[in-house]
Amino acid sequence: DTGVSQNPRHKITKRGQNVTFRCDPISEHNRLYWYRQTLGQGPEFLTYFQNEAQLEKSRLLSDRFSAERPKGSFSTLEIQRTEQGDSAMYLCASSSSGGGGFNNEQFFGPGTRLTVL
Amino acid sequence: AQTVTQSQPEMSVQEAETVTLSCTYDTSESDYYLFWYKQPPSRQMILVIRQEAYKQQNATENRFSVNFQKAAKSFSLKISDSQLGDAAMYFCAYRGPGRNNDMRFGAGTRLTVKP
Numbered sequence: 001d002t003g004v005s006q007n008p009r010h011k012i013t014k015r016g017q018n019v020t021f022r023c024d025p026i027s028e029h030n031r032l033y034w035y036r037q038t039l040g041q042g043p044e045f046l047t048y049f050q051n052e053a054q055l056e057k058s059r060l061l062s063d064r065f066s067a068e069r070p071k072g073s074f075s076t077l078e079i080q081r082t083e084q085g086d087s088a089m090y091l092c093a094s095s096s097s098g099g100g101g102f103n104n105e106q107f108f109g110p111g112t113r114l115t116v117l
Numbered sequence: 118a119q120t121v122t123q124s125q126p127e128m129s130v131q132e133a134e135t136v137t138l139s140c141t142y143d144t145s146e147s148d149y150y151l152f153w154y155k156q157p158p159s160r161q162m163i164l165v166i167r168q169e170a171y172k173q174q175n176a177t178e179n180r181f182s183v184n185f186q187k188a189a190k191s192f193s194l195k196i197s198d199s200q201l202g203d204a205a206m207y208f209c210a211y212r213g214p215g216r217n218n219d220m221r222f223g224a225g226t227r228l229t230v231k232p
Contacts, residue, residue: 003161004161033219040126040224040225041224041225042121042123042208042210042222042223042224042225043162043208043220043222044222045219045220045221048219056219058219091162105164105167106220107164108154108161108162108163109161110160110161111161
């Protein structure tokens with residue numbers, strides 16, 4: 001397994017367009033997280049899935065944002081009607097759920113850098 | 118809400134020297150987890166070291182060690198014998214005891230290693 005992968009790595013779009021990002025977690029991981037990281041800041045939690053169920057959404061996740069994980073494997077994050085303030089790095093992470101404690105360490109993907117012009 | 122504060126936006130260290138990165142956090146929980154992540158330029162974040170709050174013993178991973186002061190809510194990272202490859206952004210992160218496991222990150226410290 002090569003770890004968490006994200007596509008595309010870079011996306012440039014015009015304001016008002018819709019964009020979709022994909023995350024493929026580590027295959028045996030049933031938990032998947034999305035974070036947003038703006039320049040000079042640490043990642044901010046957006047949402048979390050266990051299998052196909054979206055269990056938590058941050059208040060940062062406005063109505064224009066939607067995330068899915070239809071078969072409990074890969075996930076997509078869609079942003080509708082993009083705004084310049086959406087420009088950021090979008091990070092995906094995955095973990096297992098067994099055992100608690102550090103057994104569910106999060107492994108991060110390389111991120112998708114979004115630029116909204 | 119839990120917050121994580123890294124008060125040093127930038128730090129530099131001479132190769133082979135030791136550097137300490139600071140982190141403080143705020144929580145009302147008694148059991149939680151703390152992490153230091155490293156994010157090299159244009160590369161993905163990787164876990165450096167982690168600490169469970171109920172353990173008094175400070176975690177150590179090779180050249181990396183932490184100074185965990187629970188009462189002071191402080192969690193600093195010490196890098197010994199710094200190497201050029203240590204240059205990166207370092208993020209301190211907190212994870213509560215809840216089932217959801219989302220993490221709260223500090224703003225990061227950019228570490229430069231001078232040859």
